[in-house]
Amino acid sequence: MISALCPTLSVQHGLSHKLSHDLSHANTMALACMADTVVTLTNETQLDNFMTGYLADNDECKPLFVLSGGSNVLLPIKLHATVLCPQMRGIHIIAQTQDYVDIEVMAGENWHDLVLHTVAQGWYGLENLALIPGLTGAAPVQNIGAYGVQLEDYVQHVRAYHLPSKTWQQLSAADCQFGYRDSLFKRAPNTWLISCVGFRLHTDATRILASYGDVRTVAQNYATQQGRTQLTPADVMQAIIDIRQQKLPDPQQLPNCGSFFQNPIISQAQFSALQANYPDIVGYPMPDSMVKVAAGWLIEQAGLKGGGIAPIFTHNQQALVLTNHSPYLATQEDVANAQSHIAACVHDKFAINLAREPVWVNADATIGQSKYGV
Ligand SMILES: Cc1cc2nc3c(=O)[nH]c(=O)nc-3n(C[C@H](O)[C@H](O)[C@H](O)COP(=O)(O)OP(=O)(O)OC[C@H]3O[C@@H](n4cnc5c(N)ncnc54)[C@H](O)[C@@H]3O)c2cc1C
Structure with a gap:
């Protein structure tokens, strides 16, 4: 077991190791699941340290599995694995001009909260992806998409740990091989742990995409209520939130x-x-x-x-x-x-x-x- 192999690592670096961890509340489908070991990672050094202690030949170590918000997984009743939970937090501005802002977002940031934050800051592009559950680190895995926008439209780079070689790598958007609900990470499961995603967002409040379904009509109502004719990204985001809330069951109410x-x-x-x-x-x-x-x-x-x-x-x-x-x-x-x-x-x-x-x-x-x- 990892905890037996790496007891000092756990103490020295504050890793949280638990046996027989109940993941039933950690997946939005609320399937019964007990995992052997769960390791919560709140910074990148913890992953380095954990992997240093992880046996190269993997003889005695359990297989690794990366779990974020659990909104796109169907978990088994017994998961004989070490579950790595990337919980690193932080949103950092890397560069800023009049037209755009480059940000890096750590994997553990809640995706919907990130969308709300960016729109509130006047950084646009992600608004059509509002209310998608999960964490930012998982978003590149299936290149999340909704209402005409896909994650890849705004990704600049991804920082990820390559588990087999125990190395950090910076991947460009092209390296990520994004496709429809697809990416390099999805095609090679349990190979990468994404720790940070870099985005370039624009600052043009007139650039919106509201052509899907009822989005324009609902967004127009918000604008009209506020005495405006011009739609803003915030109107579009609010319309999408409303439409999704009406259309999709909330996993917290109905898994x-x-x-x-x-x-x-x-x-x-x-x-x-x-x-x-x-x-x-x-x-x-x-x-x-x-x-x-x-x-x-x-x-x-x-x-x-x-x-x-x-x-x-x-x-x-x-x-x-x-x-x-x-x-x-x-x-x-x-x-x-x-x-x-x-x-x-x-x-x-x-x-x-x-x-x-x-x-x-x-x-x-x-x-x-x-x-x-x-
Ligand atoms: C109500 C509802 C609505 C949804 N709507 C949409 C939608 O409109 N569009 C859409 O695209 N998806 C949608 N989804 C699916 C889901 O929310 C997304 O796929 C989301 O990105 C999953 O994030 P998560 O943190 O829950 O990932 P998890 O479910 O924890 O993991 C999903 C996969 O990614 C891997 N993974 C997770 N984190 C990392 C990481 N940091 N590094 C490497 N691999 C990782 C896991 O091993 C697993 O294979 C919806 C889900 C629900 C429940």
């Missing part, structure tokens, strides 16, 4: 991990064939004659809005979100059962496979395919 299924991408030919039978099918054109289909619509049409297998059900207003009705008791297996049922119903009706979005964590901290075949 969930946001969108559970990815929107499947099918060929134009398959889409056209489906459209003949289902004229209301929702699809968005993609490159190479492909079409992205709204997974929520498919689930709803399969008769599963509010459906599932107890205690995991789709949300009754947003079928794409799976909710846990037995917080801290339900397990990964319950999620797998509901996922299989929903995916099978959708496949039977539309011949489309649904893929999961949140990160499935196995008992040995490996990521991906579950033992339940989903």
Whole structure:
């Protein structure tokens, strides 16, 4: 065990080591989970010191797993790993001109609080990403996105610790290989620990993106109430907060991990064939004659809005979100059962496979395919 291997390290450097740590309250899906060891990191030196004591051959050390806000993970009932929790705090200005400000944000900063802070400072760009749960260090992992903006639009660099080589590296945005809900970090799980993200934000209060859904209409109401005609980034942010609060269940009230299924991408030919039978099918054109289909619509049409297998059900207003009705008791297996049922119903009706979005964590901290075949 790490704590047995590194007892002096723990004392000398103030690392917090606990055995049989309960993570049921540390994941927004509120799945029951006990982990062998949890190490909370409040500065980068602690990580250096911890990794110095971590055996190079990994013979006796548990595998490592990085956990931040737990809003995009499905944890196992027993996690035989050392869970590293980056909690470093701080927001620092690196450079500032009339047009932009460069900031570095430490991994443990709450993402939504960061968005509120930047907009209050007159630093714009992140406002469309308001109310996404989690911590800043996790945001590059799946290149978080919402309402037409993706994290990569504002990232300058990422400072991360490469766990296998025990080295710190500064990665440019290009190095991060961002894609749609994807990045280098996502493709190489448990390889990197992101400690800091650098952003370039602009100061032009007239530059806004409000073309998605009802955003412009709701934002316009705020501006009108304050006697303005020109929309500001703060109006857009407030509109997005309101829309999200109406649309998405609050994990603290009803545990969930946001969108559970990815929107499947099918060929134009398959889409056209489906459209003949289902004229209301929702699809968005993609490159190479492909079409992205709204997974929520498919689930709803399969008769599963509010459906599932107890205690995991789709949300009754947003079928794409799976909710846990037995917080801290339900397990990964319950999620797998509901996922299989929903995916099978959708496949039977539309011949489309649904893929999961949140990160499935196995008992040995490996990521991906579950033992339940989903
Ligand atoms: C209600 C709700 C709404 C959501 N809406 C959106 C949305 O609109 N858009 C969107 O993109 N996502 C959305 N999400 C998903 C989720 O909030 C994001 O993916 C978020 O960035 C996860 O952050 P976290 O701190 O909770 O990460 P965690 O769940 O703790 O971790 C997620 C993954 O990142 C890895 N990781 C975490 N921290 C680090 C780090 N510092 N270094 C390296 N790897 C790390 C973990 O190992 C894990 O693989 C939503 C989730 C919920 C519950």
